[in-house]
Amino acid sequence: MATSLLHPPPHCIFTNHQHRRRLQQVTRRRSAPVLRAALVTNEDTFSAISTSDFPLFQTALPSEPTPASQLEPADPDFYKIGYVRNMRAYGIEFREGPDGFGVYASKDIAPLRRSRLIMEIPLELMLTISQKLPWMFFPDIIPVGHPIFDIINSTNPETDWDLRLACLLLYAFDCKDNFWQLYGNFLPAADECTSLLLATEEDLLELQDSELASTVRQQQQRALDFWEKNWHSAVPLKVKRLALEPERFLWAMSMAQSRCINKQIRVGALTQDANMLIPYAETILYISSLTVCADCMSVDMLNHSFKPNCFFHWRFKDRMLEVMINAGQGVKKGDEMTISYMNGQMNNFFMERYGFSSPVNPWDVIQFSGNARIHLDSFLSVFNISGLPEEYYHNSNKLSYDEDSFVDGAIIAAARTIPTWSDGDIPPIPSAERKAVKELQEECHQMLAEFPITAEQDEEILESSPEARRTQEAAIKYRMHRKLFMEKVIQALDIYQERLLF
């Protein structure tokens, strides 16, 4: 794959036979099942297709074409073999649930020893940009000399992946026959998206977390500054029309932040870290003359879970991103299929990037300031938690149903965040533990008292305002989740001291 600096002009057209020869080479290299029959039957169609749609064609041409009379006729099957691959989904359906659209199992799936494929998305339908210089785009849609390339090139390689991806997304929307022109209709509009980049000042105050609110304000300002710098009045129309208003750029950046995955991919001989926007539409794509058609049955929708049943895998041989069900994981019809967006991050980070939080985030933290400590191994054994701090898990089958449902991600987080002590085989002294529990609970109560209202009142507000903006709702949930976590830690400490004594 050429870098943007090397590739040929985007709309250069192959002669018919050059095109076909290239096609033959390409189709021979690829595995048959992923190729889709395209409606390509005559030579006009070949010459009419823009090469910018098909990065595999963007390689150097022989300078002197061989006369057609000297060439072997191609196998007739080559006229039927397609060069546009579609994405596929197996055993899943898309529904609207509590967290927006999501992916659900449409049938029971028995556990297998190996991971099982449920979706595959070809590289050319995703929008991908390398994380490091030189910038590489897949597909290679940005023509040399286009001013959007200079804008992308001006970004900081270390920090500005979201600005770059937003530019690429806006450019793809403007790029004739690009798949994202169709797919854009299926992305959430500004008022359907939870990203805090789109939050109003009022929404930010609802967070009741001044640090997070100030981080988000800085992010919003960063996006606006970038827009002002690059979308000034003297900018060429082909850039200006990509984001006529700053709101358009903020929206594109919120798409980049809340829908991008970071993945290492191998393309040809190169392995590189990439930022990718991945459509999950189940789509029929074909070419008829100049038209790329898509029948989008559904959209980009895998939600996050801290106990995901799926993961992404890059299939190098034919450049497919696969969504796989975990090995050994059984799934029931109607179960939600989820992935983990990030590991090891607190709720404020999930809010900043995706606009949601969870009351059972196993990585959430409470900053205790006193000296009180409880005995680590006793706490873990009371809740049947095993493993090392980075990999704590709840050994659930040993507990009765009620206890089982109490021990969730918040209790795993409690095990990590409550100050503890451990000293060889020295057992805890019950009175000292009880004193420590009391102090820790007291500190949680103080933190809770600093909030103007309780978690129950937050819940009432949410129930009584079904018309709230998505960002406002996400902000209220965030502060509620924080309080629920503290309340759960208080409860866990109660249970700890009860069990410790008996």
Ligand SMILES: C[S@@+](CC[C@H](N)C(=O)[O-])C[C@H]1O[C@@H](n2cnc3c(N)ncnc32)[C@H](O)[C@@H]1O
């Ligand atoms: C890649 S999209 C997933 C599809 C999304 N539900 C939709 O309707 O388009 C990421 C967004 O989904 C929502 N989301 C994903 N996982 C979530 C979760 N566990 N809890 C709440 N919202 C979630 C958030 O709004 C997030 O910004």
